[in-house]
Amino acid sequence: MDHSPSVVSLSAVDEQRFGIRTARAMLKDIGNFQETVKFCRDNEVLLLISRCPASRLDVVQVMESAGFLLMDTLVYYARNLTKTPIPANTSDVAIRGIRAGDEIQVQAVAARSFKGYFGHYHADSRLNRTRCDEAYTSWAVNSCVSRDVADEVLIATDDRENILGFATLRLNRDREGEGVLFGVAPEAQGRGIYHLLMTAAMQWFLEKKCECMLVSTQITNIAVQKVWSRLGFEPCHAYYTFHKWFDGRD
Numbered sequence: 001m002d003h004s005p006s007v008v009s010l011s012a013v014d015e016q017r018f019g020i021r022t023a024r025a026m027l028k029d030i031g032n033f034q035e036t037v038k039f040c041r042d043n044e045v046l047l048l049i050s051r052c053p054a055s056r057l058d059v060v061q062v063m064e065s066a067g068f069l070l071m072d073t074l075v076y077y078a079r080n081l082t083k084t085p086i087p088a089n090t091s092d093v094a095i096r097g098i099r100a101g102d103e104i105q106v107q108a109v110a111a112r113s114f115k116g117y118f119g120h121y122h123a124d125s126r127l128n129r130t131r132c133d134e135a136y137t138s139w140a141v142n143s144c145v146s147r148d149v150a151d152e153v154l155i156a157t158d159d160r161e162n163i164l165g166f167a168t169l170r171l172n173r174d175r176e177g178e179g180v181l182f183g184v185a186p187e188a189q190g191r192g193i194y195h196l197l198m199t200a201a202m203q204w205f206l207e208k209k210c211e212c213m214l215v216s217t218q219i220t221n222i223a224v225q226k227v228w229s230r231l232g233f234e235p236c237h238a239y240y241t242f243h244k245w246f247d248g249r250d
């Protein structure tokens with residue numbers, strides 16, 4: 001969901017959220033691992049959040065030996081948008097683009113839908129629970145107010161303009177669109193609103209001339225993978241997320 005292009009870098013957003021020196025890394029080989037550990041020691045990093053392609057078991061095993069703890073597994077699915085038609089929207093729930101001021105209701109929906117979510121933050125018992133929840137709400141709000149975070153946010157509303165769900169969308173390189181963060185208010189779940197947001201996202205990307213749409217989630221998030229399978233998405237790759245605490249108290 002949120003890969004840094006360089007091997008390792010300090011994460012200001014995590015440091016601000018949790019009040020501890022945090023770095024993020026993408027470890028694709030053993031050299032990346034060694035570089036990252038040195039970076040963390042040189043920069044007095046307390047928490048390292050590292051991702052690794054699930055296919056690189058050699059890197060995984062080196063991390064395990066060094067006391068890194070597995071926090072989640074991310075699966076990615078993709079779908080070509082041009083080869084097969086996008087299913088028509090038959091729901092009476094309305095979908096529209098974000099408007100100024102919507103971020104207040106989006107924040108409320110995100111807070112309730114992501115409370116106690118099963119991502120890598122919540123899997124780490126040393127991180128404050130409330131701050132973990134806030135990671136998702138602030139991400140949703142930032143997506144609404146900053147084009148640096150998301151290119152569009154689609155909103156599902158009832159007939160009184162109450163926001164029932166949201167989808168944050170990003171335009172990647174090479175005519176690829178990515179559905180990043182989706183949430184549906186607990187009282188509106190199970191009515192197909194997520195399915196609807198997905199088809200609207202596919203349509204939006206097609207209008208932006210994207211050929212392919214990418215989505216990702218924790219491997220245990222069965223609800224969204226069921227919807228993706230029905231919409232013709234196929235698995236393409238996976239990453240593990242590890243946390244390493246450098247104070248020796250795992």
Ligand SMILES: CC(C)(COP(=O)(O)OP(=O)(O)OC[C@H]1O[C@@H](n2cnc3c(N)ncnc32)[C@H](O)[C@@H]1OP(=O)(O)O)[C@@H](O)C(=O)NCCC(=O)NCCS
Nearest residue numbers: 113181182183184189190191192193194195217222223226
């Ligand atoms: C995941 C989420 C977006 C689904 O929204 P929704 O509007 O309820 O989804 P839909 O109604 O389109 O249905 C999804 C399908 O998954 C099923 N489902 C819902 N929750 C499920 C669960 N916990 N386990 C298994 N299947 C589940 C639904 O029953 C439906 O399948 P069905 O048609 O066979 O009944 C919503 O539960 C949510 O906001 N969760 C928290 C945040 C999250 O996981 N976001 C997605 C990752 S960014």
